[in-house]
Amino acid sequence: MTSAAIPDIVISRLPVYLRALTRMLGDGQEVTSSKDLGEHLGISSAQIRKDLSHFGEFGKQGTGYQIRFLVDQLRRILKVEKEWDVALVGAGAIGHALAHYNGFRDRGFRISMIFDKDPSKIGTLINGFEVQNVSRLSDVIPQRGITLAMLAVPAEAAQAVANELIKAGVRGILSYAPINISVPEGIHVQQIDPVVHLQRITYYV
């Protein structure tokens, strides 16, 4: 398997391609080209062809890509042909927004449990899910075999909760806490911090 050799920057673009292609499919489009997709995304067609070429031959010169086929392949590559159960830790404002977010649907993920440590939140329902005591995390997550989590706790708590999640079997964490989290080899962390993105804008503005 050569997948370890594929640059992470290429991997980071695949979900964006998948999202755009899925939308084209939803709009009734059946075929696209790297030029068409590139114009839509503001990425060069050469870049798209090069990125996809890491994974095989997805289109024929001159006839473009069958969108349905490409979508299926990207879903397979990103391992989202099935739905992943995701544990959400933190039932504050960000946790609430995530629990109500309908953008997960049909894209490979569903939140299946919510934890918080605040007694006033534990036992309440958010979008149909009962908020559980975070102290139960180490029991419940292994029971359900959950390997993905979203972290929406304050910066100060993030590392400790991440450690617990990993001990419970979680191997991938999407963190909204504005702090770097240290994890052992083999655990994958992505971070969402609006300020990091805003600063990346102001550099250019």
Place this chain on the structure above:
Amino acid sequence: MTSAAIPDIVISRLPVYLRALTRMLGDGQEVTSSKDLGEHLGISSAQIRKDLSHFGEFGKQGTGYQIRFLVDQLRRILKVEKEWDVALVGAGAIGHALAHYNGFRDRGFRISMIFDKDPSKIGTLINGFEVQNVSRLSDVIPQRGITLAMLAVPAEAAQAVANELIKAGVRGILSYAPINISVPEGIHVQQIDPVVHLQRITYYV
């Protein structure tokens, strides 16, 4: 000016360095090294030295970086020595979370107006801000000279709202809508889509 030649991937790491260094400073640390910072962030020290070398000489071999100085320089490079006023469009769950987010403080940004099109939301207060009718956007944003916006509207509305923002003078948009937005040359867009990040995790898990 050679700034156009600096790879975007380098720029994308500067806010992460700034965040970590600011936290070190808050913890009372005064000096760091590329090794120390790299271990903290899971990035090689060579990478950090190389990234920073694009912008000048920030540390002396063997004595490390004066954190306060490096923080000031990074804030200047990213143009966050001052605070930017940001318009928020969309007062749904994500907009609410952003309006209440206290991670903006001291990092260069403050939300200074909130818009929505829902009559039941217009006129209500969110964290002290009155939600304004989105139809007023084209008047209010130029009046205040605002050039940055956050977009927390449904995918279907995102492009149209982005067009209006740009017409009103906005030059940078952080979008939470799970759709690609097309913008003219010179306008900078960053997107936050949790599914894109989750799929980047599942590829590796």
